[in-house]
Amino acid sequence: MATVYQHGTLGMLMEGLFAGTITWAEVLKHGDTGIGTLAGLNGEVIVINGEVYQGEASGKVNHITDLSTTTPFATVAFFDENAVAMTLPALYEGGLDRFAEEQQIQNTFALFELHGSFKHVKIRIAPKSEEPYPTLAEVADNQPEFEADEIDGTLLGFFSPALYEGAVVAGWHLHFISDDRTFGGHLLDYTAGDLEGNYQIFDDFNLHLPIQNQAFRDYHQDMQGLAESIRAAEGTAE
Amino acid sequence: MATVYQHGTLGMLMEGLFAGTITWAEVLKHGDTGIGTLAGLNGEVIVINGEVYQGEASGKVNHITDLSTTTPFATVAFFDENAVAMTLPALYEGGLDRFAEEQQIQNTFALFELHGSFKHVKIRIAPKSEEPYPTLAEVADNQPEFEADEIDGTLLGFFSPALYEGAVVAGWHLHFISDDRTFGGHLLDYTAGDLEGNYQIFDDFNLHLPIQNQAFRDYHQDMQGLAESIRAAEGTAE
Numbered sequence: 001m002a003t004v005y006q007h008g009t010l011g012m013l014m015e016g017l018f019a020g021t022i023t024w025a026e027v028l029k030h031g032d033t034g035i036g037t038l039a040g041l042n043g044e045v046i047v048i049n050g051e052v053y054q055g056e057a058s059g060k061v062n063h064i065t066d067l068s069t070t071t072p073f074a075t076v077a078f079f080d081e082n083a084v085a086m087t088l089p090a091l092y093e094g095g096l097d098r099f100a101e102e103q104q105i106q107n108t109f110a111l112f113e114l115h116g117s118f119k120h121v122k123i124r125i126a127p128k129s130e131e132p133y134p135t136l137a138e139v140a141d142n143q144p145e146f147e148a149d150e151i152d153g154t155l156l157g158f159f160s161p162a163l164y165e166g167a168v169v170a171g172w173h174l175h176f177i178s179d180d181r182t183f184g185g186h187l188l189d190y191t192a193g194d195l196e197g198n199y200q201i202f203d204d205f206n207l208h209l210p211i212q213n214q215a216f217r218d219y220h221q222d223m224q225g226l227a228e229s230i231r232a233a234e235g236t237a238e
Numbered sequence: 239m240a241t242v243y244q245h246g247t248l249g250m251l252m253e254g255l256f257a258g259t260i261t262w263a264e265v266l267k268h269g270d271t272g273i274g275t276l277a278g279l280n281g282e283v284i285v286i287n288g289e290v291y292q293g294e295a296s297g298k299v300n301h302i303t304d305l306s307t308t309t310p311f312a313t314v315a316f317f318d319e320n321a322v323a324m325t326l327p328a329l330y331e332g333g334l335d336r337f338a339e340e341q342q343i344q345n346t347f348a349l350f351e352l353h354g355s356f357k358h359v360k361i362r363i364a365p366k367s368e369e370p371y372p373t374l375a376e377v378a379d380n381q382p383e384f385e386a387d388e389i390d391g392t393l394l395g396f397f398s399p400a401l402y403e404g405a406v407v408a409g410w411h412l413h414f415i416s417d418d419r420t421f422g423g424h425l426l427d428y429t430a431g432d433l434e435g436n437y438q439i440f441d442d443f444n445l446h447l448p449i450q451n452q453a454f455r456d457y458h459q460d461m462q463g464l465a466e467s468i469r470a471a472e473g474t475a476e
Contacts, residue, residue, distance in 0.1 A: 003444075011401045104455045108447065162461050163249045166401045203450075206241075207443040209346065217342045223400050 002080050003204040004109045004158065005030035008073035011166045011221050013041065014229055016133040020070025021210035024052050028067065030206070031076025033113060035157050035175045039070045041139060042128035044185040046156055046175040047076055048113070053177055055185035057127035057144050063181065072210075075158055075168070077111050079200055088114055088195040096172065100159055109202045110159040112174070114195035115152075121176055122147045123185030137229050146185065153178040155187055155195070166226050167207060240318050241442040242347045242396065243268035246311035249404045249459050251279065252467055254371040258308025259448035262290050266305065268444070269314025271351060273395050273413045277308045279377060280366035282423040284394055284413040285314055286351070291415055293423035295365035295382050301419065310448075313396055313406070315349050317438055326352055326433040334410065338397055347440045348397040350412070352433035353390075359414055360385045361423030375467050384423065391416040393425055393433070404464050405445060 007022045020039030027036070032050035037043060043056040045064070052064040088099060100106065124145045157174035164170060177184035210216045245260045258277030265274070270288035275281060281294040283302070290302040326337060338344065362383050395412035402408060415422035448454045 009401060107454055107457065107459065108449050161459065163247060163404050163459050163464075164402075167405065201449055203447050205445040205447070207445070209441050209443070211346050211439055211441045216345055220344065221399065221401050226401075 001204060002077070002082050002200065002202045003030070003206050004075065004077045004111065004202045005206045005208065006075040006168065007071070007208045008210065009167045009207070010169050011226065012216065012219070013073055014136045014226060015219050015221060016135045017215055017219060018072050018129055018133045019213065019215060021072055021213050021216070022074070022208070023068050023070050024064060024074075025067035027071065027074045027076055028052070031078050033079060033111060033156065034074060034076030035173060036071050036074030036076075037126060039072060040128045040130065040133070041072070041126045041136070044123070044125050044175055045071065045074065046177045046184055048154060048156060048177060053181060053184055055123065055125050055177070057125045059125070059144070059146050061177070061182050061184045075173070077200070077202065079111065079113070079198055083198045083200040086114075086197065086199050090193045105159060105201055107161050107163070109161070109205050110199055111202070112159065112197070112199045113154060113156045114197035115154045116195040117193040118151050118153055119191045119193070120147065120149050121151055121153070121183075121187070122189040123176055123183075124188050125185040145188065146183070148178070148183050151178050151183060153183070154197070155190065157187070164205075239442060240315070240320050240438065240440045241268070241444050242313065242315045242349065242440045243444045243446065244313040244406065245309070245446045246448065247405045247445070248407050249464065250454065250457070251311055252374045252464060253457050253459060254373045255453055255457060256310050256367055256371045257451065257453060259310055259451050259454070260312070260446070261306050261308050262302060263305035265309065265312045265314055266290070269316050271317060271349060271394065272312060272314030273411060274309050274312030274314075275364060277310060278366045278368065278371070279310070279364045279374070282361070282363050282413055283309065283312065284415045284422055286392060286394060286415060291419060291422055293361065293363050293415070295363045297363070297382070297384050299415070299420050299422045313411070315438070315440065317349065317351070317436055321436045321438040324352070324435065324437050328431045343397060343439055345399050345401075347399070347443050348437055349395075349440070350397065350435070350437045351392060351394045352435035353392045354431050354433040356389050356391055356428055356430040358385065358387050358429045359389055359391065359421075359425070360427040361414055362426050363423040383426065384421070386416070386421050389416050389421060391421070392435070393428065395425070402443075
């Protein structure tokens, strides 16, 4: 009974519901590994070994130690006895896509955490928005990107089946953080040496919704063109 | 922390994954009220007060007391202290759709259980399929329908937001069972007197997937036209 826990939906972010509706203290009860953002869609969060780091749009990485800090969106899990050690060799053609295909995880939620030496990393960081919040598509037009060469670090995040797109980011949703915790964000592209770490598939997906939040209760999801907007707004690493 | 628990997905059923992958004993741990089917897409299940009833395609209703009976798909929940008593008056124009709009539940998972005297009820019952299983669209072309007049009973089921279509049946997914437990199935249409009962919204949606089932691991979801197929295959009451 391993569970992926997600607070909020991609659909909400698409519509500009960026208010913080859960604390990181609460999120961490459901996982010590994962990804997210902060209230106002303020940057890219990576949760690693139970520690919360935020890549902000300046390019700086902040260690979030005040866990009363809130977020509109987070996805976390615990690795457990079902975690599988894996190596992604530098010369393994097809990378994570091929690995996922070989492992037949196309219909499952999976968590990946892979560490190693990266020859090149390209990340993107959502800039903090102020109320009244823009849509995710509007934010996406204005997101700084950063690149680094010869950097040790970890790529970490989830694979989710296409069936759940809209609720989640379908396919890969990976963030990156350097070993020295000074460079991190939403992973757009990379080349790397051998990567080593763990992955796990999950039989339970627990979606937690902010049903007491008035903006959540009020809003109307624009289903028309949701898929296209997601494609436009969400760069993926693979 | 009220939770809707669902085993399996509508997407799986669309692709003909009708094998029983969970027992009703296990499902009932997560709710005493809800809907589902049996292995082979054998009929329409309604769970009421913790009892499992199956409307089968002959029109007969069976009380399922052997809880080792399995299902590919079930959605259940417990009403708790957040349940709200409600009346749906016979003359209330717009019915459940208007009620849902007034209560602003468009973005939430909600459970409804409403009892009363029905002037007319029309139901549909999926016939049992044998392996190799057909797709849901193929089954949908061959589903018997039944009608009853002046019948006391309960309509029961879920409202789910459009965002989750494919994982769930978006909108209304309601089943009906008569008080004497002899008439029941997937609710297509009704006219009724005053209906009284409860509804509840949920902050947690727990999707449980049969990740140890080889057919589940193997299959490829046809996302193209999924929405259209769902529309064609799933009649709804509202």
